[in-house]
Amino acid sequence: MEVLTKKQVIKDVPKRWKNQYPNGKEHIYEKLIAAKPLSKKKVDAIIGNDSWTTLTCDQCSKDVPLVVLLDNSEYSNSICEQCLNKALDLINEPKI
Numbered sequence: 311m312e313v314l315t316k317k318q319v320i321k322d323v324p325k326r327w328k329n330q331y332p333n334g335k336e337h338i339y340e341k342l343i344a345a346k347p348l349s350k351k352k353v354d355a356i357i358g359n360d361s362w363t364t365l366t367c368d369q370c371s372k373d374v375p376l377v378v379l380l381d382n383s384e385y386s387n388s389i390c391e392q393c394l395n396k397a398l399d400l401i402n403e404p405k406i
């Protein structure tokens with residue numbers, strides 16, 4: 311389990327961009343590097359959409375500032391604080 315913040319997601323955009331487009335779209339990569347320190351607004355403007363700066367909870371599908379990554383299999387799950395609290399409530403409810 312680890313925590314992933316939107317701040318980190320935005321900071322990692324150039325690295326992730328390079329991984330996804332190793333042999334192309336260099337002009338975007340260079341703009342991202344030149345725009346450091348990156349903000350959501352800058353990244354969204356350079357790339358042209360907000361898909362690289364959203365951090366989505368896999369449970370409620372909301373764009374959130376922070377998730378916990380549950381990574382025990384080939385699939386990882388991102389869960390937000392609100393959903394974790396809901397899960398805690400369920401665990402703590404009296405059981406039959």
Ligand SMILES: [Zn+2]
Pocket residue numbers: 367368369370371372389390391392393394
């Ligand atoms: Zn959630």
